[in-house]
Amino acid sequence: MVITDIQFEVRSFRFEEPMKIAFATIVDMQTCIIRVLTDAGITGYGEAAPFSYVTGDNLETVISVGTEMKKALIGVDPRALGKVHRIMDSMYAGNTAVKAGIDIACYDISAKAAGVPLYRFLGGDEPHVHSDVTIGIDEPARMAEAAKSWVDKGFDIIKVKLGEDIGTDAERIRAIRERVGENITIRIDANQGWSVKDTVRISRVLDGLGVGLIEQPVPAHDFEGLAEIKRKSDVLIAADKSCHSAFDAARLAAMRAVDVVNIKLMKCGGIYNALKIAAVCEAAGIPNMIGCMGESTLGNLAGMHLAAATDNIREVDLDSVYILKQEDIYGGYDHEGGCVTLWDAPGIGCIVKGE
Numbered sequence: 001m002v003i004t005d006i007q008f009e010v011r012s013f014r015f016e017e018p019m020k021i022a023f024a025t026i027v028d029m030q031t032c033i034i035r036v037l038t039d040a041g042i043t044g045y046g047e048a049a050p051f052s053y054v055t056g057d058n059l060e061t062v063i064s065v066g067t068e069m070k071k072a073l074i075g076v077d078p079r080a081l082g083k084v085h086r087i088m089d090s091m092y093a094g095n096t097a098v099k100a101g102i103d104i105a106c107y108d109i110s111a112k113a114a115g116v117p118l119y120r121f122l123g124g125d126e127p128h129v130h131s132d133v134t135i136g137i138d139e140p141a142r143m144a145e146a147a148k149s150w151v152d153k154g155f156d157i158i159k160v161k162l163g164e165d166i167g168t169d170a171e172r173i174r175a176i177r178e179r180v181g182e183n184i185t186i187r188i189d190a191n192q193g194w195s196v197k198d199t200v201r202i203s204r205v206l207d208g209l210g211v212g213l214i215e216q217p218v219p220a221h222d223f224e225g226l227a228e229i230k231r232k233s234d235v236l237i238a239a240d241k242s243c244h245s246a247f248d249a250a251r252l253a254a255m256r257a258v259d260v261v262n263i264k265l266m267k268c269g270g271i272y273n274a275l276k277i278a279a280v281c282e283a284a285g286i287p288n289m290i291g292c293m294g295e296s297t298l299g300n301l302a303g304m305h306l307a308a309a310t311d312n313i314r315e316v317d318l319d320s321v322y323i324l325k326q327e328d329i330y331g332g333y334d335h336e337g338g339c340v341t342l343w344d345a346p347g348i349g350c351i352v353k354g355e
């Protein structure tokens with residue numbers, strides 16, 4: 001089986017509510033759906049959701065770089081994932097969203113060719129994942145109401161975006177904890193918004209409020225800062241933007257800089273590279289979380305299959321399926337609150353309208 005064509009199509013998705021995080025307010029998302037066609041008649045679907053300041057690409061470059069990669073990938077077996085990545089990496093550094101989109105489509109083809117759901121193709125046995133849901137930055141009382149409404153819908157893990165002044169940030173968590181009660185897991189994402197000193201100071205308050213994890217409190221490059229926070233804080237510290245690759249994971253592990261590493265397919269260039277990060281982290285005794293950056297159902301489902309198949313991915317933050325309005329890509333999973341069951345269909349399993 002060989003690749004005969006790769007097609008790129010931009011689609012728009014709107015958030016149910018605008019999402020405010022430490023460095024941006026996001027109203028809608030455009031992503032690129034990628035189709036990889038083969039001479040065996042199997043079509044694979046992938047998605048590139050570029051965030052230029054994280055992934056180094058944008059929708060225009062996804063299409064222009066992707067079109068260059070297509071020329072080199074026609075005639076290659078899509079199941080030869082190592083070769084597919086060697087070719088892409090030999091042409092362009094970075095550009096991890098387009099690489100992830102092609103990678104996901106090639107894994108979709110591989111699982112379809114094997115006649116199994118992707119999580120089984122990746123070595124998994126159970127089709128279940130348990131995801132959190134994210135609350136954007138807002139007034140403390142409004143955030144508490146938002147958290148309560150998710151809890152009422154059956155979600156029991158809430159991820160809260162923070163990263164402004166630590167006084168207001170602490171108030172936000174106090175308000176949320178009061179509103180949702182003791183039994184809901186709360187984790188924080190500060191999106192690089194705090195200093196080392198601020199993080200150490202607020203972590204004591206957050207620990208008292210039962211917060212389990214603080215993600216990316218300080219700028220991505222500050223590995224020493226993460227290590228200092230980890231030494232001084234009782235709350236688990238996670239790297240997100242500090243880790244794009246297995247090499248970053250190895251450095252973070254060697255420096256004992258974090259307790260958890262957040263993998264994102266768009267950030268690392270797809271499932272093939274995510275598995276390498278997970279292997280490095282597992283060897284270092286560091287569990288993984290898996291997150292998303294505004295992918296539609298398709299990209300999220302690829303992450304859910306990976307999470308279901310990978311023991312070291314213990315925490316799941318794949319919630320854009322719950323906060324995006326989507327009509328043209330759907331299905332592939334059922335859920336009660338954050339508890340997801342993947343469909344027993346070959347490949348990724350979602351339905352792309354009109355295909």
Ligand code: MG
Nearest residue numbers: 189215216240
């Ligand atoms: Mg994050």
